Amino acid sequence: MQQRQRLVLLIFSLFLVFQTSNGHNITRLLAKHPSLSTFNHYLTLTHLAPEINSRTTITVLALDNAAMSSLLSKSPSIYTMKNILSLHVLLDYFGAKKLHQITNGTALAATMFQATGVAPGASGFVNITDLKGGKVGFGAEDNGGSLDSLFVKSVEELPYNISVIQISKALPSAVAEAPTPGPSELNITGIMSAHGCKVFADTLLAHPEAMGTYEDNVNGGLTVFCPLDDAFKVFLPKFKNLTASGKESFLEFFGVPVYQSLSMLKSNNGLMNTLATDGASKFDFTVQNDGEDVTLKTKINTVKITGTLLDEQPVAIYTIDKVLMPRELFKAAPTPAPAPAPVEAADAPKASKSKSKSKSSPDLASDSPADSPNPADQAADENAGASFKGGRSVAVGLSFLLVFLLL
Ligand SMILES: *[C@@H]1O[C@H](CO)[C@@H](O)[C@H](O)[C@H]1NC(C)=O
Ligand SMILES: *[C@@H]1O[C@H](CO)[C@@H](O)[C@H](O)[C@H]1NC(C)=O
Ligand SMILES: *[C@@H]1O[C@H](CO)[C@@H](O)[C@H](O)[C@H]1NC(C)=O
Ligand SMILES: *[C@@H]1O[C@H](CO)[C@@H](O)[C@H](O)[C@H]1NC(C)=O
Numbered sequence: 100m101q102q103r104q105r106l107v108l109l110i111f112s113l114f115l116v117f118q119t120s121n122g123h124n125i126t127r128l129l130a131k132h133p134s135l136s137t138f139n140h141y142l143t144l145t146h147l148a149p150e151i152n153s154r155t156t157i158t159v160l161a162l163d164n165a166a167m168s169s170l171l172s173k174s175p176s177i178y179t180m181k182n183i184l185s186l187h188v189l190l191d192y193f194g195a196k197k198l199h200q201i202t203n204g205t206a207l208a209a210t211m212f213q214a215t216g217v218a219p220g221a222s223g224f225v226n227i228t229d230l231k232g233g234k235v236g237f238g239a240e241d242n243g244g245s246l247d248s249l250f251v252k253s254v255e256e257l258p259y260n261i262s263v264i265q266i267s268k269a270l271p272s273a274v275a276e277a278p279t280p281g282p283s284e285l286n287i288t289g290i291m292s293a294h295g296c297k298v299f300a301d302t303l304l305a306h307p308e309a310m311g312t313y314e315d316n317v318n319g320g321l322t323v324f325c326p327l328d329d330a331f332k333v334f335l336p337k338f339k340n341l342t343a344s345g346k347e348s349f350l351e352f353f354g355v356p357v358y359q360s361l362s363m364l365k366s367n368n369g370l371m372n373t374l375a376t377d378g379a380s381k382f383d384f385t386v387q388n389d390g391e392d393v394t395l396k397t398k399i400n401t402v403k404i405t406g407t408l409l410d411e412q413p414v415a416i417y418t419i420d421k422v423l424m425p426r427e428l429f430k431a432a433p434t435p436a437p438a439p440a441p442v443e444a445a446d447a448p449k450a451s452k453s454k455s456k457s458k459s460s461p462d463l464a465s466d467s468p469a470d471s472p473n474p475a476d477q478a479a480d481e482n483a484g485a486s487f488k489g490g491r492s493v494a495v496g497l498s499f500l501l502v503f504l505l506l
């Protein structure tokens with residue numbers, strides 16, 4: 100009897116421990132399995148780990164170290180690795196049981212690769228088929244029907260949030276494996292011009308020093324928030340009024356010297372330094388989330404992210420609905436309504452070191468393990484506390500249920 104009570108207590112406290120890590124952490128889940136360590140490492144390097152953590156109802160098709168070696172023997176760039184590995188994240192939950200009981204014995208699953216929009220047509224889908232003898236085969240849909248990657252075992256299952264299963268080898272896919280252009284080949288002003296930020300892009304091109312700062316950061320990580328044409332056109336008289344150095348700082352203010360995916364921005368409330376940040380000249384803004392919306396604010400005004408023009412590590416470009424005004428260059432409009440209380444003191448800025456880093460060495464996007472303490476992980480860390488409460492009640496509820504069952 101005593102033993103049983105101790106067991107109950109143990110389970111109860113296990114649940115309490117569990118809830119502090121509420122919301123799965125793929126890095127931690129895989130860390131328990133040394134044979135999957137290379138795969139785990141690359142999920143971090145490619146910044147896929149925070150993307151996986153931010154989703155539920157997904158399945159990760161993990162590869163053991165041998166399968167990863169054979170994949171890496173082709174020396175894919177880190178960007179290509181990201182495409183390949185994102186093909187291994189299915190946007191549906193397949194536990195071991197469900198895999199063996201697929202309706203009609205075959206199914207197509209959408210993947211994170213398909214969700215990036217990089218994959219054309221059917222190439223982002225994975226075919227799962229129950230084969231003879233209880234085997235389950237996997238194949239990329241653009242792969243001519245070959246299903247020679249086989250289910251090995253279930254690794255972790257947290258129904259119905261995330262299932263990690265091991266498969267025998269990487270899913271071959273010509274599209275995912277195609278060499279991706281490196282970031283230095285990106286024409287960021289071209290992308291902006293073609294998608295509603297032409298006035299901003301042209302202004303940037305007309306100011307080579309600011310443009311140079313953007314270019315210097317493209318390899319090491321860059322996030323651009325470009326004001327849409329209508330907003331920027333109206334703003335031009337104010338811009339023209341600035342001094343030469345004011346213009347440069349102003350233009351640099353719309354770039355952040357780290358890569359931030361939308362899910363990182365959504366989980367990352369706080370101060371963000373910009374390309375214009377330089378010692379005492381803060382030129383920073385606050386990122387705030389309101390449901391699905393992400394807003395950027397200074398003491399002068401608040402703008403909203405309205406779209407994604409590019410999100411391919413290490414570069415992201417988003418559109419914003421208005422021109423964000425740095426308080427270093429503009430005075431708050433003399434309207435009677437007082438500006439909202441400052442929230443500036445909140446979080447320590449994390450981009451501060453990144454600026455000097457990315458300015459001095461634009462070549463940081465290597466696939467070397469030294470890359471590790473990356474902004475993705477930091478952003479994810481800051482997110483850790485966010486969904487805490489829901490987890491607690493579920494965990495406590497489950498614990499009581501267990502207590503009941505055991506007594
Ligand atoms: C299974 O096969 C039957 C008969 O071919 C079809 O009517 C049904 O829609 C299929 N179900 C699924 C989930 O594909
Ligand atoms: C999956 O591939 C197999 C073999 O090529 C094919 O017979 C099956 O129809 C495919 N399943 C789906 C859902 O497309
Ligand atoms: C980038 O795009 C702009 C606008 O489309 C174009 O004028 C420029 O020539 C392009 N630069 C390169 C290097 O391709
Ligand atoms: C330009 O600057 C002058 C002097 O500071 C100011 O009076 C004027 O309102 C400014 N114009 C715009 C469009 O901001």
Ligand SMILES: *[C@@H]1O[C@H](CO)[C@@H](O)[C@H](O)[C@H]1NC(C)=O
Pocket residue numbers: 124125126127130152476479480482483
């Ligand atoms: C996930 O786990 C890893 C390894 O334990 C840790 O470094 C990271 O901070 C965790 N991330 C979150 C979001 O908790």
Ligand SMILES: *[C@@H]1O[C@H](CO)[C@@H](O)[C@H](O)[C@H]1NC(C)=O
Pocket residue numbers: 121122123155257258259260486489490493494
């Ligand atoms: C699934 O995710 C929800 C929300 O993050 C969490 O409350 C729940 O505990 C998770 N379930 C499992 C089995 O981890």
